[in-house]
Amino acid sequence: MDRIIAAKVYIRICELGSLSAAARALNMSRPMVSRYLEQMEHWAGERLLHRSSRKLTLTPTGERVLQQTRALNEVAESITAQNQQDLPSGTLRVACSQFGARYYIVPFLSDFLREYPDLRVELHVSSQAVNMIEERIDLAIRITNDLDPNIIARRLGECDSMLYASPAYIEKRGMPRSPVDLEHHNCLQYSYFLRNIWQMVDEQDEPLNVEVGGNFSANDSVVLMDAVADGVGIAMLPVEDAKSRFERGDLVKVLEDYPPRSMGIYGIYRSRSYLPAALRLFLAALAKRLAK
CATH class of the missing domain: 3.40.190.10 (Periplasmic binding protein-like II)
Incomplete structure (x- = not known):
């Protein structure tokens, strides 16, 4: 199926003369169109297009592959038409x-x-x-x-989150009363949040960006929650993920009046x-x- 999509993309590139025009026509991003072209060239084993700042021109292999991809596309469309009424498989x-x-x-x-x-x-x-x-x-x-x-x-x-800590951590370090207090706490990070910024909302539901720092990060919310439950620090966790441990008393909510923005x-x-x-x-x- 990937090769069929790549073939469709290649045909549109050839018809329209540029990757950007093909991307617009296919409602794809330009990088995605470029990757499909690379896939076609890898499949063919040779360069299919000569690229210049002004235009794209087909190589001899590109001309041959264009005819083959058009034939492939016709077969694919006929199969699709025959199976439109069937259940997906x-x-x-x-x-x-x-x-x-x-x-x-x-x-x-x-x-x-x-x-x-x-x-x-x-x-x-x-x-x-x-x-x-x-x-x-x-x-x-x-x-x-x-x-x-x-x-x-x-x-x-939408995914709703909340700040959580363990009872032991709060007993030792104290409960933050406002977002500015977080600068005095160990705030644990999800690795793929590229900035140490927690996006929250204030008591008037206005956006509030809070800079935080900590000594631990993880790329998995379960691992992050385990660290919070063990008293390592405060973390932003999905409410659904933390629900059972919160109900057991392993976690407490922090700054409930300043919840994180829903994602x-x-x-x-x-x-x-x-x-x-x-x-x-x-x-x-x-x-x-x-x-x-």
Whole structure:
């Protein structure tokens, strides 16, 4: 399927004469179009286009590959037309963090796969960003307030967080009474927050950026929560993730009047113009669940 998409991208590049024009026509980011072109050249084993500051021209291999990709595209479109009325089948590859898998993906899979029994979901669990083309990922779930505007994504819901500490830490270091007090505390960081800034809201619901620092970071919210429960410091944790340990008394909430800003839950995919039925249905089902 990746090669079929790459073929479609290559055809549009050749027809329109530039990567930027192809990106606009396909509703893709330009870097994504460039990666598909690289994939086509890797597949062909030779350079397909001569690039200059003014225009793109086809190499002899590029001319031959263009004819072949057009034939491939016709076959793919005929197969799609024949199967439009069928239930989706095949494998859908989804990438997300451990937290996203546990609270967003796995809980709705049973109903989704029961409704579409010919579909198989392959879940790639990692806290690191994935290369969707190289790793053949159809959908990546990301929780962020700083999404790259060039990325093609659908907002599916929101993730609420809160500041937490252990009772032992608060007994030893004291309870912060305002955000400025956090500069005197050990604030633990999620590794992929590139800045030591916690985005919060004040008592008037106005945005409030608080600079923090600490001696520990992790790329997984469960590990961060374990460190908080062990008294290492204060951390911003997803409310859903911390709920059971908070109810057991392992964690206490900090600065409840200054909660962190809710973060968007996004489904990231590669093309608006080519959205397989399985992916479209999965996105719709996940958005419906997260809206509850």
